[in-house]
Amino acid sequence: MKICTICQNPRRVQIDREIVSGVSLPRVAEIYSLESPSALYRHAKNCISRQLVTAVSKVQTTEAFELLKKIDQIISRAEDIFTRNYLKEKDLTALKALNSQRNTIQLLCQVSASLHQAKQAEIDLLRLKNGETTEESKEQFANAIKILTSAELSVLLAIQEKITNKQRDRDCLAEYTASLTEFQPIISSLFIPPVPKLV
Secondary structure (H helix, E strand, O other), rough: OOOOOOOOOOOOHHHHHHHHHOHHHHHHHHOOOOHHHHHHHHHHHOOOOOOHHHHHHHHHHHHHHHHHHHHHHHHHHHHHHHHHHHHOHHHHHHHHHHHHHHHHHHHHHHHHHHHHHHHHHHHHHHHOOOOOOHHHHHHHHHHHHHHOOOHHHHHHHHHHHHHHHHHHHHHOOHHHHHHHHHHHHHHHHHOOOOOOOOO
């Protein structure tokens, strides 16, 4: 087994932190003047310790809980101000406290929605990287291609095969045109006037 050059790097811990915190691999290679981006990719894929990933995740979770704790404190203080001023019949101050509470709750909802969307996007990216697709996306694709004719479907399948097999020199449209040329005499005999020949 080949020894990882990044693991041997004296600045490995800093490199790992950059990778785990989401800095792009080309940028990490640039920052640390690494000669082999492919070695960095292999390191990121195979060597970064799960403990480091877990530690960063725990820090982020702790920070999120601290933020929620601060928001909860703001809501509690606004409740206290509202109750105290409502009981003293200071309606204007009570209304301001109530408005502050409403704004804080609205902010909390927006943060929560943003976090949910970010997490969903992260999950979707992981699924794409792993080659997974959801049943919903398969169904959407199946419905979308229903508008294609059988000829267009044949070309689409040929293009998909070209991409999958990395056949740069394959000309899918020329193949399709050639297949039509084979059937030209049969097609011509069925129609009056004759169908013009395809080149």
